[in-house]
Amino acid sequence: MVTAVCFAKRGYEVVGVDPDSRRIELIRNAKAPFFEPSLDVYLKETVENGRLKVTSDSVANAGSDFAYITVGTPSADDGSIDLTYIRNAAAAIGKSLRKREGYQVIVLKSTVIPGTARNVVKPILEEQSGKELGRGFGLCSNPEFLREGNAVYDSESPDRIVIGGQVDDIERLEMFYREFYGQSHHVIKTTYENAELTKYANNSFLAMKVSFINMIANLCQKTTGGDVEDVAKGIGLDKRIGSLFLMAGLGWGGSCFPKDLKAIAAYGKTINVKTTLIDAAISVNDEQPLKAVEMAEKLSGDLRGKRVAILGLAFKPNTDDIREAVSIPIIRKLLTTKAKVAVYDPAAMPNIRALFRDELQYAETAMDCINRADCCIIATEWDEFKKMLPSIFIQNMKRPVVVDGRRIYDPLTFIEAGVIFSAIGLGET
Numbered sequence: 001m002v003t004a005v006c007f008a009k010r011g012y013e014v015v016g017v018d019p020d021s022r023r024i025e026l027i028r029n030a031k032a033p034f035f036e037p038s039l040d041v042y043l044k045e046t047v048e049n050g051r052l053k054v055t056s057d058s059v060a061n062a063g064s065d066f067a068y069i070t071v072g073t074p075s076a077d078d079g080s081i082d083l084t085y086i087r088n089a090a091a092a093i094g095k096s097l098r099k100r101e102g103y104q105v106i107v108l109k110s111t112v113i114p115g116t117a118r119n120v121v122k123p124i125l126e127e128q129s130g131k132e133l134g135r136g137f138g139l140c141s142n143p144e145f146l147r148e149g150n151a152v153y154d155s156e157s158p159d160r161i162v163i164g165g166q167v168d169d170i171e172r173l174e175m176f177y178r179e180f181y182g183q184s185h186h187v188i189k190t191t192y193e194n195a196e197l198t199k200y201a202n203n204s205f206l207a208m209k210v211s212f213i214n215m216i217a218n219l220c221q222k223t224t225g226g227d228v229e230d231v232a233k234g235i236g237l238d239k240r241i242g243s244l245f246l247m248a249g250l251g252w253g254g255s256c257f258p259k260d261l262k263a264i265a266a267y268g269k270t271i272n273v274k275t276t277l278i279d280a281a282i283s284v285n286d287e288q289p290l291k292a293v294e295m296a297e298k299l300s301g302d303l304r305g306k307r308v309a310i311l312g313l314a315f316k317p318n319t320d321d322i323r324e325a326v327s328i329p330i331i332r333k334l335l336t337t338k339a340k341v342a343v344y345d346p347a348a349m350p351n352i353r354a355l356f357r358d359e360l361q362y363a364e365t366a367m368d369c370i371n372r373a374d375c376c377i378i379a380t381e382w383d384e385f386k387k388m389l390p391s392i393f394i395q396n397m398k399r400p401v402v403v404d405g406r407r408i409y410d411p412l413t414f415i416e417a418g419v420i421f422s423a424i425g426l427g428e429t
């Protein structure tokens with residue numbers, strides 16, 4: 001969706017194909033099917049000026065110079081990825097290539113394990129089109145590194161572009177990208193497999209960095225005088241480490257990190273290679289969310305019958321996505337303790353409501369959520385929560401207990417104001 005609107009916004013003719021007719025209808029009416037900053041604006045402009053068209057007709061791409069495969073690759077039960085949508089998309093494109101004259105480059109953007117372009121997509125394209133790779137069509141691996149919540153910005157200004165494939169096809173795609181992004185962008189030209197692996201290595205490294213700082217946070221929290229914020233600042237200024245992705249919290253979630261780490265670990269098993277660091281990053285992350293409940297119990301005692309407010313449900317701010325969000329295991333644990341759980345998120349309420357139905361109290365605002373609460377857990381660092389002063393918690397809660405799971409508040413200010421406060425990675429003073 002984001003790739004499509006960004007190309008269309010620059011004046012390219014884009015046809016989006018999706019089998020989901022409800023989604024097609026939304027997009028035709030210039031409504032984004034999910035929340036993403038700027039997407040609505042881009043969508044409105046490009047649908048209205050006719051640069052972006054959408055359809056469920058799977059051969060609609062037949063006239064294009066490039067055909068992007070951007071379908072999902074969900075986790076299968078064993079952690080490996082399910083390639084059903086990739087296979088279907090490749091088959092549909094292959095069929096449309098049969099009658100097509102001229103050359104089309106198929107660009108595989110979906111996250112797939114090494115070998116997928118060469119061993120899965122290429123044979124399907126060849127079989128369905130009756131053509132050979134390099135004659136009538138080309139194939140490139142071109143992983144996507146955008147972040148949710150920053151998707152439009154990342155699509156227009158990527159740190160680098162990675163293209164895997166055969167030299168001629170890479171050149172064709174590179175020419176298009178040089179036109180789109182300008183001459184100065186870093187372009188890594190490589191094999192299919194290196195391109196595919198780069199995506200997994202990238203996400204695993206970032207997730208490992210977060211799990212690492214969360215492990216240090218757990219050490220700090222049990223150390224008198226410890227504070228992970230200062231330690232993160234201290235190591236982040238070492239250029240070899242870097243300060244990004246060192247924000248300790250309740251763990252990582254979303255549609256990528258959890259799925260991708262599981263997939264690359266599962267791939268390691270199939271080729272008999274140990275993925276020890278990735279396994280450790282997953283293991284730290286599995287335990288991290290429930291630290292919030294432990295901290296709440298430490299400050300509030302038995303939570304049975306108590307009103308616990310959770311501020312933030314999306315897996316991170318600026319998105320309505322709750323896939324693998326840490327709020328979910330926290331809510332589930334709180335429900336087993338028989339707490340009364342009140343929740344609020346600026347964007348993700350409909351998604352959480354669809355999951356938990358009448359098990360929770362759904363608040364209209366953050367204030368409404370903490371009202372008469374015995375304890376409040378910050379699970380996502382939305383800007384609007386950062387602005388909440390200690391007095392708001394003191395005046396509205398039954399007992400002003402705040403568990404800062406995302407380190408958005410200054411501990412001293414909150415403690416001195418009279419809030420009963422604890423935060424991830426903050427030891428006793």
Ligand code: UDX
Nearest residue numbers: 144145146147148245246247249252253254256315316
């Ligand atoms: C990620 C990658 O960043 C992106 O390159 C890839 O294309 C898709 O996966 P995304 O899932 O949108 O993007 O979110 P990201 O901003 O990377 O955050 C992932 C998770 O890590 C979130 O749950 C976030 O809260 C958590 N996180 C991130 C931390 O807990 N601390 C940090 O310092 C950074």
